[in-house]
Amino acid sequence: MSFMEQVKKRWVENNTLVCVGLDPDVEKIPAKYRELENPLFAFNKDIIDATAQYVCCYKPQIAYYNGVGLERDLELTINYIHESYPGIPVILDAKRGDIGSTAQMYVKEAFTRYKADSVTVNPYMGGDTLEPFLEQKDKATIILCRTSNPGAVDLQDLEIDGKPLYMHVASKATNSWNRNKNILLVVGATYPEELKKIREVIGDIPFLTPGIGAQGGDVEKAVKAGTTPDGTGMIINSSRGIIYAEDPSIAAKSLRDEINLYR
Numbered sequence: 001m002s003f004m005e006q007v008k009k010r011w012v013e014n015n016t017l018v019c020v021g022l023d024p025d026v027e028k029i030p031a032k033y034r035e036l037e038n039p040l041f042a043f044n045k046d047i048i049d050a051t052a053q054y055v056c057c058y059k060p061q062i063a064y065y066n067g068v069g070l071e072r073d074l075e076l077t078i079n080y081i082h083e084s085y086p087g088i089p090v091i092l093d094a095k096r097g098d099i100g101s102t103a104q105m106y107v108k109e110a111f112t113r114y115k116a117d118s119v120t121v122n123p124y125m126g127g128d129t130l131e132p133f134l135e136q137k138d139k140a141t142i143i144l145c146r147t148s149n150p151g152a153v154d155l156q157d158l159e160i161d162g163k164p165l166y167m168h169v170a171s172k173a174t175n176s177w178n179r180n181k182n183i184l185l186v187v188g189a190t191y192p193e194e195l196k197k198i199r200e201v202i203g204d205i206p207f208l209t210p211g212i213g214a215q216g217g218d219v220e221k222a223v224k225a226g227t228t229p230d231g232t233g234m235i236i237n238s239s240r241g242i243i244y245a246e247d248p249s250i251a252a253k254s255l256r257d258e259i260n261l262y263r
């Protein structure tokens with residue numbers, strides 16, 4: 001099953017738009033895990049077992065593994081999700097983007113080495129850098145459009161030909177780039193007005209929406225602005241808000257229920 005088919009199935013059958021971000025900081029996880037050979041994997045495994053029934057996706061951020069030389073923990077984590085919870089797709093958050101020949105290697109990294117179902121990419125080097133990803137018909141390419149951070153305004157909001165740069169990204173993603181219908185857009189929950197504006201022009205292309213929980217985005221505003229008329233169309237990510245919660249299972253369930261109140 002393709003990434004999109006798996007996500008749509010989880011949206012409906014598990015009634016959830018929640019994505020748990022697997023961003024374990026080796027300095028912040030409890031001491032009992034730090035002594036183990038694969039500390040991040042052991043930590044993630046407990047989070048995954050506690051939250052699987054409440055999620056439509058998992059999203060590990062590659063820097064938490066590569067940055068500390070624990071890539072093996074990332075491989076073990078993704079394998080564990082595929083083996084123990086088939087049907088829950090994995091987004092590798094790597095925000096890649098480079099000339100075609102290098103992008104081919106990034107494709108290998110995401111889909112052959114790590115066996116992710118989808119990867120985040122930065123489109124600001126242009127359409128040719130996305131091609132190697134877009135050709136992977138069963139995988140999804142998740143393109144940064146309007147990000148959740150305060151500095152998103154610095155460049156993404158600059159007006160070109162009467163509309164902000166992020167709207168140009170949104171229209172290319174709806175038209176020329178999306179011939180295989182395997183694109184999603186990153187639009188942050190911290191900017192509900194932009195979520196609404198982008199939703200108005202892109203039809204039912206799904207959003208990956210980070211920014212709730214630790215970054216303070218408002219769930220009600222984000223859900224009302226970003227969902228499609230059938231109440232889906234969003235993958236709403238929380239990382240620190242769930243993985244460091246006193247009880248990650250309760251935190252994931254509460255987020256699912258809060259989102260479901262508004263869609």
Ligand SMILES: O=C(O)c1cc(=O)[nH]c(=O)n1[C@@H]1O[C@H](COP(=O)(O)O)[C@@H](O)[C@H]1O
Nearest residue numbers: 061093120147148210213214215238239240
């Ligand atoms: O592509 C992303 O996932 C992403 C895009 C964006 O605009 N903002 C953003 O926070 N993210 C990622 O989403 C996660 C947010 O983490 P928390 O703030 O802990 O929930 C991190 O993995 C970020 O790298």
